[in-house]
Amino acid sequence: MMLDGLYQEIILDHYKHPHGRGLRDPFNGEAHHVNPTCGDEITVRVSASDGSFSDISYDGLGCSISQASASVLHELLQGRTASDAASVHEAFVELMQGRGQVEPDEDVLGDGIAFAGVAKFPARVKCALLPWMAFKDAAARAGVDVSSEVSSEVKA
Amino acid sequence: MTFDVARVRADFPILSREVNGHPLVYLDSANTSQKPVQVLDAMRVHNERHNGNVSRSVHTLGTEATSAYEDARGKIAAFIGAATPDEIVFTKNSTEAINLVAHSLGQHLALKPGDEIVISEMEHHSNIVPWQLLCERTGATLRWFGTTEDGRLDLAPLDSLINERTKIVSLVHMSNVLGTINDVSGIIARAHDAGALVMLDCSQSVPHLPVDVQALGADFIAFTGHKMLGPTGIGVLWGRYALLAEMPPFLAGGSMIETVTMGGTTYAAPPARFEAGTPPIAEAVGLGAAVDYLNALGMEAVHQHEQDITAYALKALTDVPGVRLFGPSTPEGRGGTLSFAVDGVHPHDVGQILDALGVEVRVGHHCAKPTCARFGVPAMTRASFYLYTTTDEIDALVQGLDEVKKVFG
Numbered sequence: 001m002m003l004d005g006l007y008q009e010i011i012l013d014h015y016k017h018p019h020g021r022g023l024r025d026p027f028n029g030e031a032h033h034v035n036p037t038c039g040d041e042i043t044v045r046v047s048a049s050d051g052s053f054s055d056i057s058y059d060g061l062g063c064s065i066s067q068a069s070a071s072v073l074h075e076l077l078q079g080r081t082a083s084d085a086a087s088v089h090e091a092f093v094e095l096m097q098g099r100g101q102v103e104p105d106e107d108v109l110g111d112g113i114a115f116a117g118v119a120k121f122p123a124r125v126k127c128a129l130l131p132w133m134a135f136k137d138a139a140a141r142a143g144v145d146v147s148s149e150v151s152s153e154v155k156a
Numbered sequence: 157m158t159f160d161v162a163r164v165r166a167d168f169p170i171l172s173r174e175v176n177g178h179p180l181v182y183l184d185s186a187n188t189s190q191k192p193v194q195v196l197d198a199m200r201v202h203n204e205r206h207n208g209n210v211s212r213s214v215h216t217l218g219t220e221a222t223s224a225y226e227d228a229r230g231k232i233a234a235f236i237g238a239a240t241p242d243e244i245v246f247t248k249n250s251t252e253a254i255n256l257v258a259h260s261l262g263q264h265l266a267l268k269p270g271d272e273i274v275i276s277e278m279e280h281h282s283n284i285v286p287w288q289l290l291c292e293r294t295g296a297t298l299r300w301f302g303t304t305e306d307g308r309l310d311l312a313p314l315d316s317l318i319n320e321r322t323k324i325v326s327l328v329h330m331s332n333v334l335g336t337i338n339d340v341s342g343i344i345a346r347a348h349d350a351g352a353l354v355m356l357d358c359s360q361s362v363p364h365l366p367v368d369v370q371a372l373g374a375d376f377i378a379f380t381g382h383k384m385l386g387p388t389g390i391g392v393l394w395g396r397y398a399l400l401a402e403m404p405p406f407l408a409g410g411s412m413i414e415t416v417t418m419g420g421t422t423y424a425a426p427p428a429r430f431e432a433g434t435p436p437i438a439e440a441v442g443l444g445a446a447v448d449y450l451n452a453l454g455m456e457a458v459h460q461h462e463q464d465i466t467a468y469a470l471k472a473l474t475d476v477p478g479v480r481l482f483g484p485s486t487p488e489g490r491g492g493t494l495s496f497a498v499d500g501v502h503p504h505d506v507g508q509i510l511d512a513l514g515v516e517v518r519v520g521h522h523c524a525k526p527t528c529a530r531f532g533v534p535a536m537t538r539a540s541f542y543l544y545t546t547t548d549e550i551d552a553l554v555q556g557l558d559e560v561k562k563v564f565g
Contacts (some may be wrong), residue, residue, distance in 0.1 A: 037527065038504055038520045039528070063505050064501075064505045065505075097221070
């Protein structure tokens, strides 16, 4: 079935057994993002000190893609330095905006490579990016810049 | 005569296409309906043979276009039992029709702090936000009926909710999420006793069941063309003529005037007063053809077919383990719009897997977030039926749900 590309085992596994889920203290940056077309919501908190993310916690309501994406984000970015996090963030956004044409690097993206198939479903790209955009804002509020270029098409 | 669904389906070209390698199973008519070849042809012929602007040209094409546009108005007036075609205002959609009333009636009534507007918790956003904005502009207070656990309006507080302060009551006739057909007679009687005017959002009822505005007793109704076999871009406001005649314009421009000087303007009588600018002409012709199509089948027959499909679907979905239905659980007092949850699976994922099997349903909050919140969910999956829906399609939905549970099991 053509959905194999979308619902990879890795994604379903993160959805059913999320890593790092639940909002935790202490934190110094928090952001709540909503996808107004579908109502999916996520809150991301970061605890950033000495240039690295000692904790990234989150809670949300949403589809398997958005929730699994949050779990993968936690796994990839927890404990990383700001510059590491920025490059992973950039690689993930690039993969999602690649319309299925970008070959993901497993060394950088780990389980995130499972989302390569999602990029072929334009209606679902926003689901995958929701926690990453919330994370970026939470980090900014903690004074850490992990911005990567996001085209307005995806951001809207 | 029995309802021949196969013959109906033959009129809808799109129903013979495939989606993702499967025959199309279109279960999203509450979102937008498909269009029969009769509607598509009427619009094509209009544009090929009779295109001109309306109400302003002396030439032959303009005259033909004007007559086609006004014929459509007459057909729609007859379809809902309006006293005269002048009670039919063409708008862009239901949303614009409701905004028109919120603006023009709100201004006419000179709403002020202390006045109240009553809606309900089961409204589409289009019957919530215009009233919230009107309250912001005027200082009036918005109040609302709640929804019972089985998806009906909670009428217990009727007498306190609608009182001498109430100026406007605006309610959905049939819920776009729960499928509930609200019995509005008691509410309308109470509102009129209290001196309030009543608007009904009939977007989901006019396409699916016989609606007669005289019998209904409301003062305004709104509905939209694209949910009743017609095109997008055209909606209808029906209002009692005496009320429309008292109301100030909403949008201003060409066609809605009587005379214009640099010092001031006087306005045309309804419906022209509320139809500023070039209207959706071919769309009106298409909507007229849609009404012809529905009349030929008979709205009683259409409704009966949908009742049969709804009864079948309610039973079929109730039998699927892990499926929770929202709204009335029997076909009585409800239409063919069924929203449900699948245990442990988000509606987006349900919709995605069904789409891979050619089954098109709506997922999300259905522009009715308060309704979803009432039932404690951020989103729902919705299957909605129409005159072309078959029991085979319900079976395909049920099989699709088995696949959903396999993927997420």
